[in-house]
Amino acid sequence: MVGTPPELERGTGVPAHVQIERWLLESISRGDPAPGERLPGERELAGRLGVSRMTLRQALATLERDGVLVRIPGRAGGAFVAEPRIECDLTGLAGFTEQMRRAHLRAEARILAARTVPAPTAVARRLEVAPGAPVHEVARVRSAGRSPVALERSYFPDLPGLLDQDLTGSLYTLLATCYDLAPYTAVEHLDPVIARPGDAGELGIAPGTPLMLIERTAYAMDGTPVEFARDLFRPDRVRISVRSGVTGPAGS
CATH class of the missing domain: 1.10.10.10 (Winged helix-like DNA-binding domain superfamily/Winged helix DNA-binding domain)
Incomplete structure (x- = not known):
């Protein structure tokens, strides 16, 4: 009160x-x-x-x-x-679990789908496999505190036994420890979008609510694509940041 x-x-x-x-x-x-x-x-x-x-x-x-x-x-x-917004720094390749740990919050995951599917054209292009080749799809609602924060939908190469693993924790740690495919670099694109009814229901918001879409392709150290993801973040719960610096001679 x-x-x-x-x-x-x-x-x-x-x-x-x-x-x-x-x-x-x-x-x-x-x-x-x-x-x-x-x-x-x-x-x-x-x-x-x-x-x-x-x-x-x-x-x-x-x-x-x-x-x-x-x-x-x-x-x-x-x-x-409102719940305080959580800082998510895209500068390093830290997954959601690690981002929440840095914020002193416990990351939780509710699995919506974990299945092997024929690779759609866009997914096949990012993972560098043939269209229709088997890939693993994992969709999860990620929460921190008392409300959902993000809806993750990730695609992985056809790694044996991946879907039999515990998928409620860090998938990046899983790639590193079980398959020696630790994500090393990533290309990410950010776009503002509007919540569709199905996504809105999973995130506990009204349809049409603004969301931030982060589309990411992650690569292992040798350049092998290991994940293509489309993550929807609630901007009322998360603030995205990127650190920058001069890597060469400063321009004018």
Whole structure:
């Protein structure tokens, strides 16, 4: 429950909705309310603040835009404190499990599919196999904390016994320890996309919600393709970062 609201200052040049934003940000930073908790209803909160619901909605809309709040429509909905976003650094070739370990979170996986399929044309091209050749498809919902973070769909060469392994942990560790095919380099492409109904249902979001697609081809040290993946990340839960540096003479 959010704490005691402040007395809004009039005539200071700071609009009431901005003062409300600052108060809510300070309260949330103290953990009152905590991530996942619901704010009081608009009518109640506006009354406690002595403002109109329109003024309150201005403040809530700004905090939702900034990723501080998640607003869910409907009778069971309302404004909820967003889970803090997780930093995922694409600079090194760390999988989801390792990224969560760095964030001091436990990575979890729910397997949606683990099967051998004929390689679609795009997959065959990335894995450098003939179209229709057998490849392993593994689809998983990855979670950290109390909600899903990403939907992973990976394709691997026809490695013997891969689908008999424990697929709930790090697949990169599995490639390294069981097949001596540790991913060494990768080419990744990022694109903003819109959640389709099936993907939205698995991620616990509404269809049409913006997502970040990361398409990746990973290679072993000798250049052998070992994975082609299309991962969908919730940008309200994950912030993608890439470090860069000068590797040669700096340009002008």
